[in-house]
Structure formats: C-alpha cells, structure tokens
C-alpha cells in the first residue's frame with residue numbers, strides 16, 4: 627500500500643490498491659459490517675473524499691442509509707439548511723481551517739450513526755464529524771476506518787469515547803502489526 631517515501635523516509639500510504647482489490651475491499655467492508663451488525667445502525671455517515679466509497683460499501687453491507695459529509699463549500703445549499711463545522715487538521719498549519727458540512731435534516735434526532743472515513747491521521751476530521759452528528763441530536767454509534775494512526779492523542783481519545791474499529795491494531799504505527 628506504500629505509494630511513495632517522503633523526505634524523512636516515512637512511508638506515504640495510498641488506499642487505492644486496497645479499494646481496487648476485490649479480495650481486500652470486500653474483506654474490509656465485511657469486517658466493518660460484522661463489527662456493527664448488531665449495533666442498530668440507522669445510517670452510515672461517510673466523509674469526503676475517500677471515506678465516501680468505503681462508507682457506501684459499508685452502508686450496503688449493513689443495509690442502512692448513507693449520509694454524505696462534504697468538505698466546506700461543496701454542498702450547494704443555503705447556510706440555514708446545512709450544518710458545518712470548521713476545525714484545524716494540523717496544529718502547525720495555524721491559518722488552515724478545514725470545514726465539513728452536511729444537510730441538517732438528514733440526521734434525525736436519536737438516530738444511530740456510524741461515521742466512516744478511510745483514514746484517521748490527527749483525528750480532527752472524525753472528531754468534527756462526530757460533533758456535527760451530536761450537535762444535531764444524533765448518536766455516534768461507532769467510527770470505522772481502514773487505518774487509525776495510534777500516535778495521535780485525539781485518535782486515542784476518540785477510541786476511549788466511541789466504538790472505534792480500524793483494520794490496524796491501534797498499537798503499531800506502521801500498518802503491519804509488529805506487536806504480536
């Protein structure tokens with residue numbers, strides 16, 4: 627899955643080969659669905675951009691609806707019909723605020739939402755999505771991703787707070803588990 631090596635020698639991951647593999651994409655989708663199958667999920671909330679295909683597949687496997695969260699400005703709706711939240715993804719990029727937005731009426735009060743993204747780097751995006759859901763009265767019934775970076779403090783806080791599933795072991799920084 628490594629597509630390049632950055633200047634520091636750290637691997638740069640690309641999920642496209644996982645999604646392209648009929649073995650691995652099916653396995654990933656099935657494992658997420660099995661984990662949340664008995665958790666009464668009403669809808670999958672998928673995050674723009676690479677969370678969208680994965681969320682769609684998970685929603686199909688769980689037979690739930692699919693709610694799309696778009697990046698700021700992508701949702702062509704007046705402000706009073708969408709809920710948005712701006713957040714900092716990387717603390718060192720002080721001025722760079724990212725925004726997520728969703729059609730407000732799609733998240734029903736009390737509905738149980740599984741938030742899906744392909745990747746949890748800093749956790750800021752997943753955290754923002756959870757705040758949007760809870761702000762609209764929904765319940766974050768789970769968070770699922772292909773990879774969750776265990777060294778990010780916010781990721782570990784989210785793991786404590788929510789039912790978080792990821793394909794990696796949540797102890798090893800590298801994708802391949804080295805702790806077993």
Ligand SMILES: [Zn+2]
Nearest residue numbers: 795798803805
């Ligand atoms: Zn491990």
